[in-house]
Amino acid sequence: MNTGWSRLEKTAIWNMARRAYEREAWRVHHSFERVAHLHSAAANIFRFDYDRSLDRAILARSAIVVGEAPVRGSAEWLACRLPRPDPVATALIRSTEDFVPTGDNRLILLELSDFAFRESRARNLDLRLQEMEARFPDADGDWRMEQVRNRLAGIADRIDRGLSGGGLSKQDRDAFDLILGGLLAELLRPRLRMAG
Incomplete structure (x- = not known):
């Protein structure tokens, strides 16, 4: 590798x-x-x-x-x-x-960068759902979906609050805006919306 x-x-x-x-x-x-x-x-x-x-x-x-x-x-x-x-x-x-944008945001941005792009955010979501299925094979599918949805919704909320707090560089703010838009788009997808 x-x-x-x-x-x-x-x-x-x-x-x-x-x-x-x-x-x-x-x-x-x-x-x-x-x-x-x-x-x-x-x-x-x-x-x-x-x-x-x-x-x-x-x-x-x-x-x-x-x-x-x-x-x-x-x-x-x-x-x-x-x-x-x-x-x-x-x-x-x-x-x-907690994924709250503050000082050094490099690892947060890397961890969430998939959500800035349509193709990679769909793949990220698929991998998260596959992991939940592999980790909890006997759990209800709706429960697994809800766990992923709640995790992403919480991250989106904390990014939104972090953006309203100010103090970010323009580059970080622009990246977080893209990521937040992608997270919100995924949360509106039918398969995650049903879990909400």
Whole structure:
């Protein structure tokens, strides 16, 4: 898997992350392939300059996806595997706990960038729904759909509140406007609207 942006490939931390992601067979949306997808977005959509802390945050963001506080768990997972603390990587990961636009929004933008484009937002939604089906095969389909809908609706609401708060760069504001529009469009799609 060559992302063209990451400099962590073939390192010990990369291999540990791959094992963490591959531990749960039901991962469809939160799979290790998503790491390459986010690295590609960093390089090709946002054209972020290389930053080791962002690279680490992308790699570790979904290392843990179950439990009471999976985002915090992912930040701790990374911290335990680094020779020294990386407070920037930790803050980037923690920023995705609630997806409220504030200071350094790079990982939030990467995590939600699919919603800025019609084709990728439909694929993102499909992967989320497939993961729910794989993770909860015995659950009611409407329940699974409602879980995805509620998650996306909550993110849309928090982005909307963050945008009204001000303090964002024009570039971040424009990106969040596109993402919010895409989220709202997905929430209006018939299959998600039925869950509401």
